[in-house]
Amino acid sequence: MRSGPASAEDTIVAVATPLGRGGLGVVRLSGPQARTIADQVLRPVPWEARRVRRVLWCDPEDGAVLDDVLVTFFPAPHSYTAEDVVEISGHGAPVLLRALVADLCRAGARMAEPGEFTRRAFLNGRLDLTQAEAIRDLIDSQTLLQARTAAQQMHGGVARQVGPLQQALRELIARMEAGIDFADDDVAVPATAGLAAALHALVQRLDPLRTSFRHGRVLHQGLSLALVGRPNVGKSSLFNRLLASERAIVTATAGTTRDVLAETVSLDGVPIRLLDTAGIRESSEAIEREGIARAWQALGEADLVLGVFDASLPLAPEDHRLLEHLRAMPQAMLVLNKTDLPRQIEDGALPEALAVSAVSGEGVTELRTLVRQRALPELSAAGSWITNARQAACLDAASQHLEQGGGALAAGLPHEMVLLDLYAALRELDALSGQTTVDDILEVIFATFCVGK
């Protein structure tokens, strides 16, 4: 309820380059808060109009450097949208770009609607009439598409999941509103403890939906699996086993995979993008050093990491260093390759590793199952997963507003203020499951309470 026209005062954010393969990715922020939001996420930026600056993007929690990015500031009205625009270019890995957008949203930006940058450019007079007329049709079709998508969602699994939560929130709001608007009638003012419990229950019911986004995204976009290991442990052979094709150059000479090779494979319908990396070792060869650097980068950005070790040799110092890294990574799995050869590796060195042989195919089926399970723990519930980043952002925001409301309630703030947070949460759920109007709330009140004298 209470939604006006989409506001031009929000600061919006989106990834501006096609997601996926590119080496670089650009995230664009537009709106009056563009700079202050970027300042919160990036180390303080020495802003200067139209000058490229190099800054660090750090983890908001532990301060660890996540990426080294370039930012450019285009002050209003000399920008694409005629608003303040900040462009951030970083490495193109989708997982990084998504995380950057998420950080910016937490700092106050809103995910842009499809076509919104162009719409703003138009409404702010940046486009001439001819361009504007062409773009009008584009906006119409995009808006139609949105409407159609929304309509589909309303009958889909997501709406079925969100609908009951939305209704529960409406009822909670109605109880509080009845306590305000009909306080003089025989309507019991809802007790704070009961309301707090109801709010908490709502947040908990939202949680599984929110976490399903990770699964949903996997189903939708797939995820990446990087194979890492010392040179010649058989990464490329394993890669090809998983692909069941001869994609990577495989020789017995160490260091032939000089760059990151990528190929997508479908494991039980889940798209998995395999990244075969150069072997990790100290190297004097320039071209190989470059490959190794990229291997480390791929490892950092991949959704899943498969550490490959050679069962036919004792663990090398490089293996130990890699193990130390991998054991600290929750997304890492270990395999012990070359089980077809005589075993030389120390007994009990890698108890958690899965034994495979890329040559004989032993253990490969188990490996595929393991990867698929790590990617998607509960494939069976896929129908109602959240697959779209906007939906996920709505759920996150709803949850955040509900938590805020709980805080306000606990702080003893009047119900009409707590309700601001609850209405904000309801707006987010409305975006997934159909609009609530003030009449819907009154409907609940009149159906629930005998009000009126």
Add this chain to the structure above:
Amino acid sequence: MQSSERYDVVVIGGGHAGCEAAMAAARLGLRTALFSLNLDLIAQMSCNPAIGGIAKGHIVREVDALGGVMGLVTDATGIQFRLLNSSRGPAVWSPRAQADKKLYRQHMRQVLEGEPNLRIRQAEVVDLVVEPQPAAAGEAPRMVTGIKLRDGGVVSASAVVITTGTFLNGLIHVGETTYPAGRSGEPAAHLLGEALKLLGFACGRLKTGTPPRLDGRTIDWSRFEEQPGDSEPTPFSFQTRRITRPQISCHIAYTNDATHAAIRDNLGRSPLYSGQISGVGPRYCPSLEDKVVKFPEKERHQIFLEPEGLDTHEVYVNGMSTSMPVDVQAAVIASIPGLERAAMLRPGYAIEYDFVQPTELRPTLETKQIAGLFLAGQINGTSGYEEAACQGLMGGINAALRVKQEPPLVLSRTEAYTGILVDDLIARGADEPYRMFTSRAEFRLHLRIDNADSRLMPHGRRIGLVGAAVWQAYEAKQERLAVLERFLREHRPDPASAAGAALYAKAGTLADRPTAAQLLKRPEFTIADLRPWLDAQLPGLLAVQTELDPAGWEQKTVETRIKFEGYLAQQQRQMEQVRKAEGHAIPAHFDYAAIPGLSTEVRQKLQRVRPQTLGQAAHIPGVTSAAVTILHVQLELQRRQAAAGRVALLDAPSGSLAADGPAANVIAVPTHPRPGA
């Protein structure tokens, strides 16, 4: 036609809307006449003897701030004042007062008679004089030029405000009995009702009801819980410093199993349940039979026994609205311990009446079809004295401004409940009697009773309804508020002083020396805690405030501004967005059919309501935000095309509604605005 008299503004109906409309027009300097069927019943409280209540009390404050009279008359005739929701936050505190019904009528009559530009006349108006008017953009094709009376007389007028309440084709139901009436004991306005339909207005039928009245001497008062008024009554008007009239008490009663059985056993005789009544009644004010049927699990329903006045024994049984036959009403009353012997002075009844769909109206309350004709109050599908009064005031103001050829006054949803009420009505129409609730307000924290003056008095002053003395008092108050707020924000209580030490003791440990405002933001502090410190710091200001404002409202206002400034600022930002949308005018003959991308359903809704601004469009149910975006883009495109000279037309000036007023400057409208068409 021969006119016997001529006025600038004629008001038809002397209820709560009519009184405000007539006073506003007259006080704005126009020759005004108010026509009523019975001058003795001007400002009659047809239902309960009370003004205000949650959200309604807000409206009365707004009427008062704009220069209306309801607040002053209530303050003068109130016999029990209560501030409702006082345990809640400041945004939903709302004053309510029982008024002496007879005193209220008499006082209002005196107010009307004291206004030199106003004539009051007893006569039945049966029709309007309507003439075609030359085509002008934004103007209706017809205009009203006067009224026709039952005796054949014609009165000419430049503007007419109709405020006929439930009188249009009113039909009363008491059990199986029905008879035409405007209210109990008064004739309906049948001819005027038919005339409005013939003029082409979309009409509907609504229903409302009222409870029986009892003789207080036959009630055993000892059986009921007493509900006294507040010890410090909260007045409605900015001009009232203190209520001095002695307060009376009301009493609270409850229905029981026997009451409910009496209702259930006789449902077949209820006009509501036998199908005799077709009009739609309000869900928030259900009849007792509705309560019993719809909430069978509820063991008892609350009833208030409210005296109708100081020199009468008549008691209003609030909560027992019913249209059951008289013998059933008697049984229902007798079933309540303490009312066994109660004598019924008048039975309750239901009334059905015609209303005009308010989608027929512009935001000024002028009809879209007939220029100069304004509708206000229950005729627009609302319910309640306060809802009627604020419409009467706005209708009267805009009728006067039209005659004076001045820009109209349209209140935004962001500044007044009155603005919300009008916007809701014209965008959505009425499908049950419309009552105000605070939950209808998007920006509830800003629409408070304590700031109604700062929200609206500047409007009242600008148009000329707020006099110099009141304005001076207003400005002095604003200055005091600013001084107090600034002082609290800038000064830090000194822990070495006695008053400061007390504050520190209350706060527990304080790391640094906070300002008084910072202390006030802590949940455990109220402005009252700061009083001893303030008394020492600002003795002059506090003394003035104590004298002018004994209840301490000014300090509460400052407390609210500081304590909730985060929430207020958040709403302020959203309000700016709504104001922008409200300022985006849509030309009167905008061609929705020519916009690609709108669904048929949305297009039909827009064509039916014809919103005047993007903000209104956004409030039409079923108009999605995607559709509003498309509209926005299209409007902008047309503006550009116009500016580029590709279409010889002008759009209404952005941010102004004046294009539809008398000073219309819309030159032409596009019939097919798409390029190349």
